[in-house]
Amino acid sequence: MEAKGIKKNTAIWILAVLVLFVLSIILGIIMRLNQGGAVHLEPGTFYADMTVHGITMIGIWFVAGMAGVNFIMERYVKTSYWANTFALVMTVIGVVMLWVSTLIGDFHAGWTFLYPLPFKIAWSAWATPMFLWALAVLGVGWLVWVLSLMAALLKKYSISQVFAWQHFRNKNPEVETPPFVLISMVSLLGVLTCLIAAVVLLVLLFAEYYSHGTFVNDALLIKNLTYFFGHTIANEMLYLGLAIIYELFPEISGRPKWKTTWYVAIAWNLTLFFVLLAFFHHLYMDFVQPQGLQIVGQLASYLASLPSAGVTVFSVIVAVYRTKIKWSLSNLLFFIGIAGWVIGGVGAVIDATISNNFLLHNTLWVPAHFHSYNAMGNVLFSLGFFHWFSVEYSKRKGQERLSSLKLSFLLLGGIGFLAAFYVAGAESIPRRYSSYPVEFTSAKLLATLGAVFATVYLIAILLFFSSIFKRCLNMVLQRS
Amino acid sequence: MQYALLLLFLVLAAVIALVFIIVYLSSAKSDDELKGMANPLQKRFWFLLILFVCLGIFAFITIPRSPYYLFAKEQPAKVVHVAAGQFFFTMSYKAINPDKPEGEMTIELPVNQLVEFRVTSLDVNHGFAIYSPSKQIVAQTQAMPGYVNVLRWKFKEPGTYTVHCLEYCGMAHQVMQTTFTVK
Ligand code: HEM
Ligand SMILES: [Cu+2]
Numbered sequence: 103m104e105a106k107g108i109k110k111n112t113a114i115w116i117l118a119v120l121v122l123f124v125l126s127i128i129l130g131i132i133m134r135l136n137q138g139g140a141v142h143l144e145p146g147t148f149y150a151d152m153t154v155h156g157i158t159m160i161g162i163w164f165v166a167g168m169a170g171v172n173f174i175m176e177r178y179v180k181t182s183y184w185a186n187t188f189a190l191v192m193t194v195i196g197v198v199m200l201w202v203s204t205l206i207g208d209f210h211a212g213w214t215f216l217y218p219l220p221f222k223i224a225w226s227a228w229a230t231p232m233f234l235w236a237l238a239v240l241g242v243g244w245l246v247w248v249l250s251l252m253a254a255l256l257k258k259y260s261i262s263q264v265f266a267w268q269h270f271r272n273k274n275p276e277v278e279t280p281p282f283v284l285i286s287m288v289s290l291l292g293v294l295t296c297l298i299a300a301v302v303l304l305v306l307l308f309a310e311y312y313s314h315g316t317f318v319n320d321a322l323l324i325k326n327l328t329y330f331f332g333h334t335i336a337n338e339m340l341y342l343g344l345a346i347i348y349e350l351f352p353e354i355s356g357r358p359k360w361k362t363t364w365y366v367a368i369a370w371n372l373t374l375f376f377v378l379l380a381f382f383h384h385l386y387m388d389f390v391q392p393q394g395l396q397i398v399g400q401l402a403s404y405l406a407s408l409p410s411a412g413v414t415v416f417s418v419i420v421a422v423y424r425t426k427i428k429w430s431l432s433n434l435l436f437f438i439g440i441a442g443w444v445i446g447g448v449g450a451v452i453d454a455t456i457s458n459n460f461l462l463h464n465t466l467w468v469p470a471h472f473h474s475y476n477a478m479g480n481v482l483f484s485l486g487f488f489h490w491f492s493v494e495y496s497k498r499k500g501q502e503r504l505s506s507l508k509l510s511f512l513l514l515g516g517i518g519f520l521a522a523f524y525v526a527g528a529e530s531i532p533r534r535y536s537s538y539p540v541e542f543t544s545a546k547l548l549a550t551l552g553a554v555f556a557t558v559y560l561i562a563i564l565l566f567f568s569s570i571f572k573r574c575l576n577m578v579l580q581r582s
Numbered sequence: 583m584q585y586a587l588l589l590l591f592l593v594l595a596a597v598i599a600l601v602f603i604i605v606y607l608s609s610a611k612s613d614d615e616l617k618g619m620a621n622p623l624q625k626r627f628w629f630l631l632i633l634f635v636c637l638g639i640f641a642f643i644t645i646p647r648s649p650y651y652l653f654a655k656e657q658p659a660k661v662v663h664v665a666a667g668q669f670f671f672t673m674s675y676k677a678i679n680p681d682k683p684e685g686e687m688t689i690e691l692p693v694n695q696l697v698e699f700r701v702t703s704l705d706v707n708h709g710f711a712i713y714s715p716s717k718q719i720v721a722q723t724q725a726m727p728g729y730v731n732v733l734r735w736k737f738k739e740p741g742t743y744t745v746h747c748l749e750y751c752g753m754a755h756q757v758m759q760t761t762f763t764v765k
Contacts, residue, residue, distance in 0.1 A: 145753050216750070219751065416625075420626075422609045427609050451637075456644065461583055528588035530713065
């Protein structure tokens with residue numbers, strides 16, 4: 103009964119993510135249109151739109167990764183249906199609160215709600231506590247979920263097995279740790295760490311809010327905490343997607359399962375460590391931050407990309423090169439997504455170099471690179487999973503139609519949308535501007551182009567949406 | 583410099599895209615007998631080593647150019663105090679009183695000489711990004727409440743420079759700016 107419950111929950115997660123994704127893309131297109139001058143929003147409305155777009159996108163692609171990992175984990179261990187359902191309920195409540203606080207309450211401190219901006223209230227007074235409590239609701243729901251999945255893994259595997267330490271020395275250890283288990287555990291532990299940071303952050307913010315300013319926070323400390331949480335969760339959600347790829351890519355391609363080898367084991371253990379230190383690159387332009395941490399930030403940003411690129415990308419390339427593969431929509435999405443992820447990673451490494459960040463920090467280069475590995479990376483990982491899941495478990499099989507049309511639109515729209523961001527970044531055009539001062543002569547044109555290409559991307563998503571949505575809806579409505 | 587970075591990015595992105603396309607085509611053309619890649623472990627080793635060395639060289643060259651070390655041993659010819667607030671910049675040659683921030687009407691700075699900016703904020707986080715007369719960022723730092731960030735720079739080109747806020751600070755963030763001249 104529980105396994106069935108998880109399957110149904112997974113279908114509900116997919117439906118919720120798809121609906122919120124389409125709405126958030128529309129919000130994104132409205133932003134680009136406003137920046138291009140085609141529509142005119144009040145600046146406050148624009149920034150509320152920006153805030154809810156950012157936080158919703160991060161939230162849905164995080165839960166998409168979690169839901170996929172939870173579903174696949176059932177192959178190895180028994181997971182908790184109740185934790186999954188609890189997270190689902192808390193996520194729905196949290197998202198409703200977020201949308202109310204921003205779109206009705208007009209809260210617009212950005213998705214990173216950098217202290218002390220949330221307390222300089224320029225919106226309905228109730229919107230600040232509502233936004234922060236929404237994060238608390240999400241945090242509790244996700245903490246329970248993450249802990250329950252970790253507990254499920256640790257019931258079957260010991261600590262050293264779950265991190266595949268026995269693979270470091272021994273080529274054929276008695277107990278093999280599947281790569282999926284290793285990567286899930288590494289990601290879950292990372293998520294746990296950043297959720298704990300989020301709890302500390304929220305407690306400090308609530309302390310100032312409810313003490314009416316008797317207790318005052320330190321801006322530098324809070325900025326460190328904010329980005330430890332924000333940067334880390336945005337990275338770990340990608341790794342959740344990778345865990346799914348390690349499991350499904352060979353399977354869908356009709357190839358033997360990938361095995362954990364010593365270098366896969368070492369690489370992911372290193373990633374676990376380095377990714378937790380990379381967030382310092384968000385504070386490069388705060389010259390009062392201890393300088394040692396700045397250098398750590400640059401080195402950790404480089405080193406976090408080495409193992410994942412060296413191991414994952416290479417594994418995918420080795421698996422495909424001159425090898426007959428059953429190509430389908432799902433593994434094509436995985437394959438293209440990996441390419442998008444790596445290319446975005448190059449943009450990130452360039453910006454994670456302190457002397458470059460001096461010129462690129464908070465320009466549109468930043469949304470350029472993180473949209474690369476999200477909109478053309480992580481989203482494709484999850485779409486690949488959604489598609490596979492919906493076909494595998496629905497009664498309505500049949501040939502997938504319009505695959506090449508969907509992929510062409512996705513690529514054309516995605517690349518055009520991103521190119522407009524990258525060029526604008528090189529032109530020093532700032533991020534998070536509702537409209538551009540006239541001196542930025544190319545800004546409006548680039549924004550309009552971005553909106554046009556993003557619309558093409560949206561069409562591709564709607565095409566995916568319709569087939570996946572129908573199948574998942576059937577699954578949910580089926581009587582068990 | 584920004585365009586050089588864009589070019590670097592585009593070249594690397596094109597190479598990566600090409601590799602993925604070639605790999606995909608090699609699979610699509612592949613017949614039933616599975617050839618695969620010869621010596622993948624060895625290739626992986628070399629790939630990682632080269633990547634590691636490249637990144638190492640890149641770090642070695644770039645870290646000493648970090649803004650924290652710029653002109654650290656020299657004496658500034660001019661010191662400018664900057665207090666950012668929602669949604670304005672106050673600039674002065676004298677220290678600024680946070681309770682009564684007053685600045686100069688115009689700021690004039692010498693060309694090719696060392697200028698030191700001491701940047702803080704009176705309310706939320708702001709950015710202090712200096713744009714050249716041709717609207718490219720030449721230098722920046724953050725304005726954080728409770729802290730003073732020290733930015734040193736030598737302007738090579740005379741003209742009117744614009745400062746824009748580069749840390750989102752609320753409703754009028756996009757119009758928060760000021761100017762100064764370099765002669
Ligand atoms: C085609 C789809 C998308 C469009 C059109 C879009 C558009 C935008 C735009 C215009 C901005 C504001 C840029 C600025 O700073 O001026 C933005 C910010 C952002 N987007 Fe997207 N986006 C899309 C997909 C995504 C995806 C898939 C994610 C997944 C994580 C995402 C996450 C974010 C985040 C976190 C921000 C920052 C918000 C902030 O600054 O507070 N977006 N997006
Ligand atoms: Cu500002």
